[in-house]
Amino acid sequence: MGVRCDPEAAGEVRIEASGRLAVEGSRLKVTLISPEFPFSGRVPVVPPILEYLGALTLREAPGAELQLVDANQRAVTPTEIEGDLVGLSVWTATAPWAYRFADACRAAGKRVVLGGIHASALPDEAARHADAVVVGEAESCWGEVLRDARAGRLAPRYDGVQLPLDGLPMPLDARLEGHYVFRAFFTMRGCPYSCTFCSVHSFFGKAIRYRPIDEVVAEIEARGGRIWFNGDDNIWGADPDRAVALFDALAAGKRRSWYGFGDLRSVQGEHGERMLRAARRSGLFSVWVGWESDSPEALRDYRASGKQGTDRIETVKRMQGHGLEVVLFAVLGGRGEDAGSFERTLELADRLRVGIHPVLLTPLPGTPIFEQYRPHLIPGLGWEAFTGVRAVFDHPSADLTPVRREAAYHELCRELYRPSMIARRLAAISWKGFPGTHLMSLMTQLPMRRAFGKARETWLAEHGPASSPTAVARSQP
């Protein structure tokens, strides 16, 4: 669940008139928490924010004592928190858990800082549960937060600015205890596309900032872990020469297995083959593609056509021909979509022999679609419903009431991740990827089957067996 770094005892603690603790001439004790996510259970990826913000903390406050907590690995209580300063990274769906935890920590006399994509989109909301909110990226202001915390004079808000990504601290090799399979690395921030349901372009900007390749490679070489998840929004970036140089540099090191997100358009261009070959040589085994929808109207509505390029199916097949596994993200249940889209998604997975990660369209705060869908949001739902597995807005079609959309979603996930479907996908992976891609594919498909299964069980517990997804999805309105 957690580790303590640099476990020596703290120095003297002075209690201020306000009742808040100030640490003087001592080590600052900092606890960083990755909050519990509502549906997925144990996530097999080491939380990148803990290893990274932990490293930034030790760089900015070298004597600090650090506790890292992943609340997705086991239940955690506020009494276990050792830090005087508690930092939580808030996503929309984790906001209620994070706020409750923050309130409890503050009631116990600790100071709480909230940051991350949701706290940045709604800083006034976050401020009700925190001593300070960090809006935006942490690099430009986390040092100041730590110094102010140490001096007992935290400001209510710190605004991070977007800096070049040279010289980022190397994430801690913290070896958190937990059921982890993948560790994460990042080589860039920002995305030139503007999909209306996505938080990334407004948070990190539309211009891509790249990390120096030698720093990325040195980091991967230095850290433990053999299977990696690349958290870049598009592994190809916007510069084919840079992409190939990165892949070649990775291939020249201890070749690791890795997977990541990538658009289709980038590999359709004249540099496509070159990038695909170099990526495979570097250990890439799987690409997760934002397919989003089979409907051109929906793609246009979501401003997600640009990244698709021209012949999507041909491109997927070409990638598979290189021995890569392809997994498609599909966004379902939007107000412009019909009930047949669930069935068509299953048919697509079968026809292309691809894995599909379906999500129910979720308007997240800070995105254009949030404003567009605001009048249709179901009143009374908390942020914990904004997971991608819940219907959070009304739909004009009587076939797609919230319960029908959720039922159809769970039914689709169950069908997509049946053992027979997993086996057929594995059998269809090109021999060029044998055996690595097959093995790695299994290692990503099984946790997804578990996570979708857990979401379905939770749904059934709430709605009762009489309305099992199969029954509801197949019944007529």
Ligand code: B12
């Ligand atoms: C890694 C990742 C994952 C991993 C999570 C691994 C883990 N154990 O944490 C996996 C693949 C499992 C995942 C899954 C999901 N993810 Co995700 N994921 C990401 C991704 C690619 C990178 C996030 C990251 O770790 N970055 C690296 C860290 C070091 O940086 P950072 O988080 O950006 O933080 C910086 C600042 O925000 C700030 N900061 C952040 N937290 C804090 C805290 C404090 C105290 C301070 C001071 C500063 C601070 O400082 C950092 C440095 O500048 C982002 C996309 C993106 N580009 O951000 C999506 C993203 C975070 N995911 C998102 C979503 C929706 C999901 C899913 C719900 C999708 C789904 N329906 O299945 C799932 C569910 C997760 C679950 N727990 O079950 C959304 C969240 C949007 C939102 N408003 O909440 C994002 C932004 C993607 C998007 N396109 O919108 N995800």
Ligand code: SF4
């Ligand atoms: S969904 Fe992907 S391609 Fe679209 S804006 Fe977000 S990060 Fe960029």
